[in-house]
Amino acid sequence: MSAADRKPPRPGYSHLRVVDGSASVDERLDFDSMFRRYSPYVASVGVRLLGRDDEVDDLIQDVFLEAHRGLSSVRDPGAIKGWLARICVRRAVRRLRRRKLRAWLSFESLVYEPASAAIDASPETRAEVTRLYYELEKLPALVRAAWVLRHLEGQSLDDIAAACTCSKSTVQRRLRSADAVLRAIGSVAAGVVNEP
């Protein structure tokens, strides 16, 4: 018996139905179901945005706590995933900024453990990931978010614009800005993104 089966049912939102292709359309979507369905997605986006696995738990809690407050007002179940992405980006950007502020206030260089985001990868890959996030730390949080969603999540410009709550042209500008910085410092990431 799984842990989910042992827990008493929690109140749901009868007007919401799962509309993902992977599930039955008639499945009722209560908060727990929504969490179980979308928390892996939020965790994936969160870890790529933050570059650290140890902060993802807090991020997920923040995202779903905010989602719980607004879930009763959701009218289009198909928009839940994008809505969660938007909350996740907003919360992650806030954490990145706070992290930079803490580092600046303590007058210490940032201590990165991006390898924790790729703990199961080979040593070479982990080295590349470490290098990538070391350089991404030099980007503004919003620019970094756009770049990560584009090149690590593979999202379209429209989806990125929706997640970042900005226009598509702003997303393009941020991506160009990120490319220029990464290229200027000769990063591996720049080399990679310049590949067709």
Added chain:
Amino acid sequence: MTSREGPMKPLPLAASIAPRWGTERRERLLDAVHGRIERVRSLRRLATLATVMVALLLGVGFAWRARSTNHGAVASATGVNGAVTGVNGFVGNGAGVNGSATGMNGFVGNGAGVNGSATGVNVGANNAVAGGNAGAVAAVSRQEVRFSDGSSVHLLGDDAALDIGTASPDAVEVTLRTGTAEFAITPNPRRRFIVHAGVADVSVLGTQFRVTRTAERVRVEVTRGRVSVTYAGGTRLLTDGESNWFPPAELAEPTLGDPTSATGSTSATGSTSATGATSATGATSATGSASATGATSATGSASATAGGVSPTGSGVKGTQDPRTERGRFLEHASRGEYAEAYAAIERTPDVVGNDAGDLLRAADAARFSDHPREATRYLERVVHEHPRDSVAPLAAFTLGRIELSQLGQPAKAADAFARAFALAPGGSLAEDALARETEAAELAGERDRARQLGEQYLARYPNGRRADSVRKAAGLIDGKASSQSR
């Protein structure tokens, strides 16, 4: 590349950047989220509770403060007897001022003015608080009563004593039992303020005045504004700077005159009116029985002579309590129950006072209960007895309408409209009065008068809203032209 807008293949590196995700971690996080949700809910409940508590505390504080205000007022009022502590304690227990007369009397009641009837607050040098019903009374002290609307009464001299009978936002009735009191009343058309002073009742219309009560007579001196004084022989309006003794000297029994009557009976200049004449008639009829009751009877017979409406005085009839009947009359009239109000008048004609307001009320009761002729008598009394009253033009105008439309007396109607116009040539009714007079004159066959009035109307109101009908009535254009122009 960024030039492509659609989804793109993620970097190969992305596949290795992923959380270590599993069911156990997911469920642990789900429990943590629920724990935080519960904490937020608890905090929200606490915040709500705290808000309610603060609101309650504020409410209790305000209530306590309001009660303390009454408290202090009662304490200072009873301080004469040294019973402040006891009365404070009594009031503080929540009984308030209302209905606590017994307790207060029992504790304080060594003053001559304490009355045990719990009908009001009694203030005087030798007295104490006698009861409650001080709803509109903000503060009571030994020499002063303050009302919540800012009005105040100052007692002058040690012998002054005042009873507060009714004190509500709608009506304040006080009784000056002895001595002199100075009143400063804030104008408030929605609140009646009446001072009972034995032989005279003073209806206040927003003013500053002084009332002195002696054994038989009452002197009213108006500093500012105006008051209406009702006494056994009639009603008198006093305005700025005017003063008089009531009943006036011509009605008072010579032997009853107090030593100050020579000074006090100096009537105010210019205030002699039809009321005075009526009073004189009454006094003449009442020769030999010039007590207060006799004067009332005299008024009744005088009124009967003048209008044939008020047959006998209250001192003669006496089977029904006029005050109670009057209360019923006023209540019915204020509710628009005119048939019942008129029935009360028929049972006890004395329910109708002599002031303009009462007469208008009676006229309304009569005409709306299908007694137009009786209504005209009350309206005529308003016009003739209270020509300076602000309602006199309205009364004359209404009289004209009744004569014209209900009684079919265009000639009388024309005269009434003429009176309405003459009483207030610049008033809001003037234009209509002139127009209706023109029409009534034409209906009465007085064509020359109608023409003359029509010309006068058109000269005064060339673009008046009744210009067309006036031209037609005055024969200044023919009907066809009138309808075309309209």
